[in-house]
Amino acid sequence: MHWLSYSQSDQALLRDPALESAWDALVVPGTLAAFYFEGTGGFVLARGRPYVIDPRTPLLQEITVSRPEPKKSHLALAEIHDPDVPSFWPEREASRDHWEDGRWPDVVRRVIDFQQVYSSSAAGKVEKYRKLLEEATGRSLQREPDPPHRIVPPYWAVTGATDPWWTLSSEAISLALDTCGPEAIQPIVATTRETPIRRFAELLGELPDDCRAVFCWRGSWDENDADRADIEGWAETARAAERYAIEVTNLYGGYLSVLLTAIGLKGLNHGIGYSEQRDVRRLGETGAPPTRYYMPALRTFVSRANAQPAMDALPAEWLCKCAACERVTQGGVPIVDRLSSENLKRHFLICRAGELERVATDIGRELDDLEEVANWLHARTLPPVIPAGLGARLARWAAEIRQLL
Amino acid sequence: MARKQLPPEAELLLPVLRGAMRLQWADQMTPAAIELPWHQKRIDLAVSHSRSGLIAIELKVANWRQAIDQAYVNRWAAHCSWVALWHECVGYNTYGYAREAGVGLLAVTDNTVYPLIRPALAPRPPTSELERTVADAGMRIRDLLSLARRRRLALA
Numbered sequence: 001m002h003w004l005s006y007s008q009s010d011q012a013l014l015r016d017p018a019l020e021s022a023w024d025a026l027v028v029p030g031t032l033a034a035f036y037f038e039g040t041g042g043f044v045l046a047r048g049r050p051y052v053i054d055p056r057t058p059l060l061q062e063i064t065v066s067r068p069e070p071k072k073s074h075l076a077l078a079e080i081h082d083p084d085v086p087s088f089w090p091e092r093e094a095s096r097d098h099w100e101d102g103r104w105p106d107v108v109r110r111v112i113d114f115q116q117v118y119s120s121s122a123a124g125k126v127e128k129y130r131k132l133l134e135e136a137t138g139r140s141l142q143r144e145p146d147p148p149h150r151i152v153p154p155y156w157a158v159t160g161a162t163d164p165w166w167t168l169s170s171e172a173i174s175l176a177l178d179t180c181g182p183e184a185i186q187p188i189v190a191t192t193r194e195t196p197i198r199r200f201a202e203l204l205g206e207l208p209d210d211c212r213a214v215f216c217w218r219g220s221w222d223e224n225d226a227d228r229a230d231i232e233g234w235a236e237t238a239r240a241a242e243r244y245a246i247e248v249t250n251l252y253g254g255y256l257s258v259l260l261t262a263i264g265l266k267g268l269n270h271g272i273g274y275s276e277q278r279d280v281r282r283l284g285e286t287g288a289p290p291t292r293y294y295m296p297a298l299r300t301f302v303s304r305a306n307a308q309p310a311m312d313a314l315p316a317e318w319l320c321k322c323a324a325c326e327r328v329t330q331g332g333v334p335i336v337d338r339l340s341s342e343n344l345k346r347h348f349l350i351c352r353a354g355e356l357e358r359v360a361t362d363i364g365r366e367l368d369d370l371e372e373v374a375n376w377l378h379a380r381t382l383p384p385v386i387p388a389g390l391g392a393r394l395a396r397w398a399a400e401i402r403q404l405l
Numbered sequence: 406m407a408r409k410q411l412p413p414e415a416e417l418l419l420p421v422l423r424g425a426m427r428l429q430w431a432d433q434m435t436p437a438a439i440e441l442p443w444h445q446k447r448i449d450l451a452v453s454h455s456r457s458g459l460i461a462i463e464l465k466v467a468n469w470r471q472a473i474d475q476a477y478v479n480r481w482a483a484h485c486s487w488v489a490l491w492h493e494c495v496g497y498n499t500y501g502y503a504r505e506a507g508v509g510l511l512a513v514t515d516n517t518v519y520p521l522i523r524p525a526l527a528p529r530p531p532t533s534e535l536e537r538t539v540a541d542a543g544m545r546i547r548d549l550l551s552l553a554r555r556r557r558l559a560l561a
Contacts, residue, residue, distance in 0.1 A: 022479060043473070290444070290445050301448075303444060303445050304444035304445065305444040305445060305446050305478050305481075305482070306478055308481040308528075308529075309477065309478055309480070309481050309528070312481075312528050312529075331529075333529075335529075335532075337532045337534070383477060383506075384474035384477060384478075385477070385478060386446070
């Protein structure tokens with residue numbers, strides 16, 4: 001399943017009928033769902049696609065890095081978790097003791113309740129958004145708004161099964177299972193940046209038997225730096241998922257996560273052109289980065305300034321021929337300067353959907369292609385606009401995945 | 406022996422502007438801009454020449470490789486791209502690297518610049534948007550000369 005992190009600025013893209021098959025479902029940040037209650041609700045509910053609301057509880061977790069001034073949306077989310085928190089946070093951090101003083105079951109109930117009633121309580125602007133969708137697609141969708149695809153219990157970033165924060169997360173999962181039933185929940189298992197990926201495999205074993213699907217999120221895991229242990233960690237997680245009959249989706253992933261779907265990952269989530277990794281300690285730092293150009297042959301983003309020189313250095317047959325790029329192609333080369341931010345994102349989404357399809361239909365061929373690109377990169381002196389070490393990275397990914405198939 | 410102190414980067418602007426006029430890339434009234442934003446980067450100096458089009462110049466005292474890398478990317482933003490390096494920091498390897506990158510090389514002295522390598526043509530005609538930005542900013546070479554002189558005085 002190909003999930004996208006919902007952002008208000010992407011509404012037009014998410015309505016685009018040409019991108020209908022490029023994504024499956026939405027992960028709606030709890031901050032947006034809580035603060036832009038009717039606006040977000042109107043869009044999400046009118047859209048008629050599966051969605052979950054990520055409660056983003058680690059936003060409230062004690063952190064050692066400096067915390068930016070919370071936005072109103074952060075305070076709104078804090079209030080849903082615990083109405084006491086905004087009275088002292090962030091001047092004082094909410095320590096674990098705070099959550100362990102007997103209030104946790106109420107916190108869990110409030111967060112679950114917010115999601116359960118969302119489709120009826122946040123429906124004030126559904127008609128407005130239905131009209132916009134109708135204008136964009138020419139189809140009308142007149143049906144009752146769906147509840148979330150699954151309920152996400154509140155969760156914390158943990159180091160493993162012995163971490164006291166996991167005790168709280170685990171309790172929340174059990175409570176959610178009791179309240180909503182096994183098919184209706186999809187917990188987020190989040191780990192800190194120091195925690196090895198393979199720890200997910202252990203944590204899956206700690207989940208209640210009825211749990212059928214989870215999102216996994218390793219804080220700050222940057223695929224570009226992934227080593228053999230990371231990839232094997234995901235493979236181990238996929239094996240554990242099969243053993244326990246749980247579907248695992250990487251909450252923040254990019255192309256490597258697409259490859260990992262060939263070895264058992266159920267899917268991945270990311271923003272449109274951003275958020276392929278996320279630091280659990282820095283959920284307070286919001287806002288998308290400047291739009292970049294996704295180089296499909298290189299399976300990586302490059303800055304807008306570097307994109308044209310990078311494209312001019314590549315063989316013509318590796319350049320993108322998607323609908324967005326075709327419109328700005330000159331002499332067989334897309335002119336990135338002529339792509340609007342929206343079209344940069346559109347291009348990315350088309351590319352990502354293509355990657356998922358290729359991996360699903362013929363992983364062997366995809367890996368062959370990856371190796372061909374890696375060899376090409378290895379064989380020449382590259383201009384400085386192509387990230388150093390990219391060839392080695394692609395070759396490593398191809399070799400590791402091939403070994404795991 | 407004590408290491409010879411290099412001039413601060415801000416010192417390069419005045420000789421480069423003077424050199425641009427001596428090389429007839431510009432006169433006092435030619436539109437020009439410093440720190441011109443282009444996507445997520447900034448072009449140190451851009452001169453909008455009536456015949457040659459937009460000239461981009463990266464100014465750097467010492468880190469020539471990084472400067473040439475930046476000037477290489479500028480080739481896609483301007484009609485020609487130069488790197489202006491403090492003359493004492495231009496070595497044998499600088500020539501080869503600049504030539505390979507298609508970047509023009511200027512040696513900067515206290516008072517002017519000397520072109521050592523001419524830049525290659527732009528790989529594709531740059532969009533006119535940046536030239537418009539330079540024109541719209543309303544700065545001219547004479548304004549930048551005043552600014553550079555003031556900077557030099559402040560640094561003295």
